[in-house]
Amino acid sequence: MARTVIRGGLVVTAAEEVEADVLVEDDKVAALALRGSDTARTWADSGADVIDAAGHYVIPGGVDAHTHMEMPFGGTESADTFETGTRAAAWGGTTTIVDFAIQRPGQAVRDGVDAWMAKADDQCAVDYSFHAILSDVNESSLKEMDVLVDEGITSFKLFMAYPGVFYSDDGQILRAMQRGAANGALTMMHAENGIAIDVLVEQALAEGRTDPRYHGEVRKALLESEATHRAIQLARVAGAPLYVVHVSANEAVEELSRARAKGLNVFGETCPQYLFLSTDNLAEPDFEGAKYVCSTPLRPKEHQEHLWRALRTNDLSVVSTDHCPFCFSGQKDMGRGDFSKIPNGMPGVENRMDLLHQAVVDGHISRRRWIEIACATPARMFGLYPRKGTVSPGADADLVVYDPAAEQVVSAETHHMNVDYSAYEGRRLTGRARTVLSRGRVVVDDGAYLGEAGHGRFVPRSTCQYLV
Ligand code: URP
Ligand code: ZN
Ligand code: ZN
Numbered sequence: 446m447a448r449t450v451i452r453g454g455l456v457v458t459a460a461e462e463v464e465a466d467v468l469v470e471d472d473k474v475a476a477l478a479l480r481g482s483d484t485a486r487t488w489a490d491s492g493a494d495v496i497d498a499a500g501h502y503v504i505p506g507g508v509d510a511h512t513h514m515e516m517p518f519g520g521t522e523s524a525d526t527f528e529t530g531t532r533a534a535a536w537g538g539t540t541t542i543v544d545f546a547i548q549r550p551g552q553a554v555r556d557g558v559d560a561w562m563a564k565a566d567d568q569c570a571v572d573y574s575f576h577a578i579l580s581d582v583n584e585s586s587l588k589e590m591d592v593l594v595d596e597g598i599t600s601f602k603l604f605m606a607y608p609g610v611f612y613s614d615d616g617q618i619l620r621a622m623q624r625g626a627a628n629g630a631l632t633m634m635h636a637e638n639g640i641a642i643d644v645l646v647e648q649a650l651a652e653g654r655t656d657p658r659y660h661g662e663v664r665k666a667l668l669e670s671e672a673t674h675r676a677i678q679l680a681r682v683a684g685a686p687l688y689v690v691h692v693s694a695n696e697a698v699e700e701l702s703r704a705r706a707k708g709l710n711v712f713g714e715t716c717p718q719y720l721f722l723s724t725d726n727l728a729e730p731d732f733e734g735a736k737y738v739c740s741t742p743l744r745p746k747e748h749q750e751h752l753w754r755a756l757r758t759n760d761l762s763v764v765s766t767d768h769c770p771f772c773f774s775g776q777k778d779m780g781r782g783d784f785s786k787i788p789n790g791m792p793g794v795e796n797r798m799d800l801l802h803q804a805v806v807d808g809h810i811s812r813r814r815w816i817e818i819a820c821a822t823p824a825r826m827f828g829l830y831p832r833k834g835t836v837s838p839g840a841d842a843d844l845v846v847y848d849p850a851a852e853q854v855v856s857a858e859t860h861h862m863n864v865d866y867s868a869y870e871g872r873r874l875t876g877r878a879r880t881v882l883s884r885g886r887v888v889v890d891d892g893a894y895l896g897e898a899g900h901g902r903f904v905p906r907s908t909c910q911y912l913v
C-alpha cells in the first residue's frame with residue numbers, strides 16, 4: 446500500500462478549518478490527525494512519504510460542474526480536448542469536471558452519451574462525469590432519462606435559448622421536468638428567451654450593429670430574468686428541483702432569491718467571467734470584444750456586487766466555469782462583421798480556483814465559502830459527495846496543497862489551456878495550487894506536470910444531495 450502524509454498544512458473544507466495532517470493510503474484519504482497529536486507523531490515515524498504543507502492550505506480538489514471540452518458549437522469545436530482541458534484543470538487545482546454530452550435533434554440521448562464517453566476515454570488527467578443535454582424531448586428520450594439516471598448520469602440540461610439548435614419549448618421542458626421529478630434527475634436550465642433574442646439579433650444586424658458588444662445588448666438581462674422566472678414556475682408545476690446555469694444578471698438573481706425565500710429547490714450557478722469581467726470587455730476595440738462573447742453575456746459592472754452578495758447568501762450556490770474556449774484567431778474570427786457568428790464561450794477551467802481565492806483575499810467571501818462554492822456544493826449538487834468535494838476519511842484523495850501567498854500574473858503565455866488568449870490576461874492574483882493529487886497520485890508539483898492522460902476515470906453520480 447502507498448502511504449503519504451500531507452503534513453503541516455491548514456485543512457480547509459466547507460465545514461471547518463483545522464491544523465491537521467492528512468494520511469493518504471493508495472487513492473483514498475485514510476485519516477486526519479490534529480497537528481502534534483500522538484496519531485500524527487505515529488505517522489511521522491511510519492516511513493510514509495511526506496508532502497510538506499507548512500504555510501499552505503490543504504483543500505479538496507476543485508469540482509468544476511460545467512465544462513465543454515471538444516464541443517461542436519457555432520460551426521466550430523471548442524479548442525480544449527479532454528486531454529488538454531483536464532490537464533489545464535489539474536494545473537489550476539481542479540480534479541473533477543462534469544462535462545455535457547449532447548443529444549442532437551433526431552438522435553437518442555444515448556448516442557450523445559456514447560459519443561462523449563468515447564471522446565473522454567483514456568484522455569483525461571483527472572476524473573470526469575457527464576450531464577446530458579436534451580435537444581429532442583420526446584417519449585423515447587424521456588424513457589432514456591430513467592436508464593441514464595441509474596447509470597450515474599443524473600442531471601439534464603435544457604435550453605430556452607438557441608432555437609433550431611438546442612432549444613426546447615415550454616411543453617418539452619415541462620415534460621422533462623416531470624420526468625426528473627419522478628426519477629430523481631436534476632434539471633439544469635440555460636435560461637434566456639432565445640426566441641425573443643433572435644428577433645433582436647436580426648434587427649441589430651439589419652441596422653448595421655455588428656460589433657461584439659451588440660451580443661451583450663441583444664441578450665438582455667430582462668430576457669434572462671424572464672426565462673429564469675418561467676423556468677422556476679415550470680419547475681414548480683412539475684414539482685421538480687431546478688438548477689439555473691451561468692446566471693449573470695442581477696434581475697435573474699432576484700428571481701432565484703424570491704423562489705428560494707419560498708423554500709423551493711431552486712439553485713443558481715454563476716461563473717468567474719460574470720464576477721470579474723463586464724460589458725467593458727465586450728466593448729474592447731479591434732474586435733477584441735469577441736474574446737468575451739459567451740451566453741448568458743457579460744453584464745455591466747454594477748451586476749457584480751449583486752452576484753457576490755448572492756454567493757454569500759447562497760441564492761447562488763456554485764461557481765463553475767462554463768469553460769468553452771475558442772481561439773481568437775481562426776474561431777472567434779468567424780464573427781467579424783456579424784457578432785451572431787462569434788462562437789459563444791470562454792476559457793477558464795484553469796483559473797477558477799485562483800480567481801475565487803482572490804475573492805477571499807479581496808473580502809468578497811470567506812475561505813470556507815470558497816471551498817463550499819467551488820468544491821463541496823457542486824459535489825453535493827451533482828451526487829459526487831463525499832467522494833469528491835471534501836477532505837475526509839474514505840474520500841478520494843483529490844487534494845490540493847494550496848499556496849495562499851504565491852503571486853502570479855495570468856497570461857496565455859503561461860497557461861495550459863489550448864487557447865490563444867486569456868480572458869484574464871495581465872491580472873495579478875495571490876494564491877496558486879502548488880501540489881495537486883488526483884486519487885492519491887501527484888499530478889502537479891511545484892510547476893512540474895506529473896500527470897498522465899488516461900489516469901482520470903468516469904465517475905457515475907448519485908442523484909442530487911442538496912435538496913431542502
Ligand atoms: O457561451 C456559452 N455559454 N457557451 C457554452 C454553451 C452553453 O450555453 O453553456
Ligand atoms: Zn448554456
Ligand atoms: Zn418574476
Ligand code: ZN
Pocket residue numbers: 511512513767769
Ligand atoms: Zn455551458
